[in-house]
Amino acid sequence: MAVGWAKDGAVQEQIDASVADAVTEARSQLNLCKNMGDSLSHCEECEALIPEARRYAVPGVRLCINCQAEQERYGQRAGIINRRASKDSQLR
Template identity: 65%
Template structure:
């Protein structure tokens, strides 16, 4: 059942597009190639197991956790608007 100007699958299409955008953004952030032997932030040696597991690694685990927390706190918003805003 369509309501207003939205088609029958509009909400699911919006969800799919948001997920696709997030996956694309994550893939663009992946590094490739050989990783660093020492962390570029604190100069601690990066273990060989981490270098093998994470291609293009540049940070030690501790610095990576700090960076992940900082990026997680950044406000992420839905460019397409929330469901509530569409119902008004």
């Protein structure tokens, strides 16, 4: 049921687009990991030592745990923005 300027099925289209964006982002992260090469012994951001267990568990690791967590937190904040907002949601 559409209201205002939204067409029928607009909500489902928005949900589908959000899921497609998340899948694309996840696939791009997988491709990055495959092409990273050897793990670094020290973090490329803060120069902290990356433990051997982490280098073994995550092939191609380039960041320490703290820097990786900060990068993921930033990515999650950017992902909560609704870029496909309809006119209805902007007017409310």
